[in-house]
Amino acid sequence: MTMGYSIKDAVYVITGGASLIGSHIADLLLEGGAKEIRLLDNFSLGTPETIAHLLDNPRIKLIRGDILRLNELIDVMQGVDGVFSLAGFLTLPMSQNPSLGIAVNTIGMVNTLEACRIAKVRRIIFSSSVSTYGNSTADVITEDVPFSAAGLQPASILYSTSKLMGEGLCAQYARTYGIQFNALRFSSVYGERQHWRAVNAVFIAQTCEKVRAGEAPVIIGDGSEVHDYVYVTDVAAACIDAMTSDSHGHVLNICTGVDTTLKQVVEIVLDAYGAEQLKPVYQEDKRAVKSAATDKLNFSRAKAETEIGWTPKVSADAGIRRYIAWANARA
Numbered sequence: 001m002t003m004g005y006s007i008k009d010a011v012y013v014i015t016g017g018a019s020l021i022g023s024h025i026a027d028l029l030l031e032g033g034a035k036e037i038r039l040l041d042n043f044s045l046g047t048p049e050t051i052a053h054l055l056d057n058p059r060i061k062l063i064r065g066d067i068l069r070l071n072e073l074i075d076v077m078q079g080v081d082g083v084f085s086l087a088g089f090l091t092l093p094m095s096q097n098p099s100l101g102i103a104v105n106t107i108g109m110v111n112t113l114e115a116c117r118i119a120k121v122r123r124i125i126f127s128s129s130v131s132t133y134g135n136s137t138a139d140v141i142t143e144d145v146p147f148s149a150a151g152l153q154p155a156s157i158l159y160s161t162s163k164l165m166g167e168g169l170c171a172q173y174a175r176t177y178g179i180q181f182n183a184l185r186f187s188s189v190y191g192e193r194q195h196w197r198a199v200n201a202v203f204i205a206q207t208c209e210k211v212r213a214g215e216a217p218v219i220i221g222d223g224s225e226v227h228d229y230v231y232v233t234d235v236a237a238a239c240i241d242a243m244t245s246d247s248h249g250h251v252l253n254i255c256t257g258v259d260t261t262l263k264q265v266v267e268i269v270l271d272a273y274g275a276e277q278l279k280p281v282y283q284e285d286k287r288a289v290k291s292a293a294t295d296k297l298n299f300s301r302a303k304a305e306t307e308i309g310w311t312p313k314v315s316a317d318a319g320i321r322r323y324i325a326w327a328n329a330r331a
Helices: 020-031 048-054 070-076 091-096 098-119 154-177 201-212 232-244 262-273 302-308 316-330
Strands: 011-015 036-041 060-064 082-085 123-129 180-186 188-190 218-220 229-231 250-254 281-283
Touching: 011 020, 020 036, 020 048, 020 232, 036 070, 048 060, 070 098, 082 098, 082 232, 091 098, 091 154, 098 123, 098 154, 123 154, 123 232, 154 180, 180 232, 180 302, 188 201, 188 232, 188 316, 201 218, 201 262, 201 316, 218 262, 229 232, 229 316, 232 250, 232 302, 250 302, 262 316
Parallel strands: 011 036, 011 082, 036 060, 082 123, 123 180, 180 250, 188 229, 218 281
Antiparallel strands: none
C-alpha cells in the first residue's frame, strides 16, 4: 500500500462526528495536520461529552445538522476533500424506531453521497459493519461471504441490510459519478469514550462497572458466545488508512481476526481489577436485542492489510485494560 494522499492541510467532514469513532478519527486528523475538521451531528445519538476535548481547537468546527436534510449536507460539504460517513442507527435504536432508523441509514446515505457529488468531494469512507454477514456459517468470513438472515432477530436484519444498502449506494455513486469510496465493515468496536448503545461493546462496559462496584459479573448463556472486539484507536487508524490509500472501491473487514468469548472478557476484567474472588453469575439469555450470537466467527482481515496496509495493534486483553484505566479515571 502506498500513501496516495496526505491529510496535511486538507478539509474533512465527519458525519456522526460526536461519536466514539468520530472523536478518535478527529484526534488522528489533527495529529496529521488537517486544515479543518467539520463534525456534523444532530446529537440524537452522539454526545457533546465525547468530543469535549476537541472543541477548543480552532481547526475543529462543530455543526449541528442532520443527514436527512440534504441542504444542510450540501452546505457542510463545500470545499471538502474527504468525508467519513459515520452517522447512522445501530441495532438497538433501530429496534426502537425502525422507520427513522431505515430512513437515516438509507436516505441519509443517499443524501450524503449526493452532497459529495454536488461539492465534488474526492472520497468517502463509509462505516459499515460485520453484521452484513448475518448468521454466516462460513469457516472463514472474508468480504465475499454472503449475508445470511437465518435465525437473526428482526432489528438485526433491518440494520444489516441497511448497511448493505449503504455499501451498494457507495459503489453506485463511484460507478456513476466517480466518487471514490472504501466501505469498512467494523466488528465490535469498544474503547475510551465508550457509549452504551452498541449491543456487543456494552457487555464490556457493564462487566467493568459491576466488578468496579465489587459485584459479581454476569455472563449470558454458558459464556461461549464470541465477538471480535476491535479497539477504537485501531478503527480510527483504519479509517485514516482507507482515506489516504491509493487503493479504493473496496469493502473491507476491520477486525482483529481473533474470537473472544464472553467468559474470556470477564476473566480479563477480573484479573485487571485483581478481583478473581468474584465468581461470575451465569444467566439465561433473555436479551431483547442482540446481534448474531455464535461460538465461532473467524473474520478475515487479510484484505484490509493488502489493500490499505492496515493491521490492528491492540489485543482484547490490552484494549480492555486500557478501557478500564479510562473508566477508572472518570469514576
